[in-house]
Amino acid sequence: MRSLVIDIGNTGVKYGIFEEDAITAQGYFKEQEGLPQVLTSQTFDHAIVASVSGELESIKAGLSVSGSILELSAQTALPVSNDYKSPETLGADRIAAAVGAHYFFPERNCLVIDAGTAITYDFINAAGHYQGGGIAPGIHMKFKALHTFTGRLPLVQEIKAEFPLIGQTTQESLESGVLAGTLAEVEGIIRAYRRKTERLLVILCGGDAGFFESTLKDPIFVIPELVLIGLHRILKHNV
Template sequence: MMLLAIEQGNTNTLFGVHDGTEWIAQWRSATDSSRTADEYAVWLAQLLSMNGLQLSGLNSCIISSVVPQSIFNLRNLSRRYLHVEPLVIGENAELGIPIRIDKPSEAGADRLVNAIGAHVVYPGTLIVIDSGTATTFDVIAEDGGFEGGVIAPGINLSMEALHQAAAKLPRVAIQKPQRVLGKDTVGAMQSGVFWGYIALIEGLISRLKAEWGAPMTVVATGGVASLFHGATMAIDHFDPDLTIRGLLEIHRRNSAAA
């Protein structure tokens, strides 16, 4: 098996190649909903060749996307250049987990994939935090069921909104300030966003645990999750491979069923 796994968020798109034993290549690109299947193929073929691989060597594909207008082109990439019908989360991929929310069709593909990626590694009930364009907090039951969650604006989105809405506030890089009290505008903004998000994370985790009423393990993933590493004791594990592991597990489940 040579699997092409595609995980598309609002900001970045991850492409990974798995040879049946391990991930042998991974690349990221900026998400662009107007990029065609042919453009993807040219870009991907160049990166594959740099790793001694070819498009013709890929014989399966799985796609998770939160950008509906991009799915058509990603599906065509698989059909036209890999000559396989892709598994698409939310369409033809069986997940094998109960989705216990009022409207299961509204659950984001990325959140469901994360749920599976976390459940196959971490036992018990979980809170999965994904820090991206949005910051999501999802509860995964002990049996792997998706119980629902919380969606908040992402840290980068908040910083950009602050800059756009206030004429005198500059655009600043997000980093961990050495102290909470800012002594200039940039320091005050960095502190407000960073420590504000730590407070958001700790507060929501505390409330979710209190509402659930039983022990829960907290796992964080996503592009900016590493920023919080060491800044809070509320997160038990930082796992950057959660989503791609979930895609691999879904592919295995569907292959076994077939």
């Protein structure tokens, strides 16, 4: 079975093409650019489309799918239990990442940290119950906020794995404040989850995962395609 998975995020669209359970191609594009040729030039057996922005129709209209196109919503059947109190407000990427984590580690408590536009923390226990987590501003969002809501602070666009703790220029001070602060935040949340939960695995994904992979001292697993794989598991559960 050839399946297509599409994840519409805050800043762009990620896709993955699956042959049975193996991801054979993946990519990224801006929604205003339209579907890339690799997606419009072939027919898929089934597809799943998930969005945090709600804009789905234009992308769905451009696909050729012989079977069903599943639109992920709060009513979609899941291969895990969703204990979130307001499932209709839960981001599709968050539940998909939790599904992916439980697929890889079905007998472990998992904390998924998705480091993108926002940094999300999502916990699913060894019994397959998704319980929720947290949402915080991502690194680029913090840099942008400091630039936008002040009069003279420049916009920092590059995320450096090595940065000074004691900034001696405004640029360095911004890097220290945002990067060291975000790193301390993530490390502190991991410690809090470890105190609360036995045999915890920490799984990292998202566009800024590379920064945390090189700077976090805590042992972690990095699975860049975690959300796409989780969406594929949800699709398989429904077809």
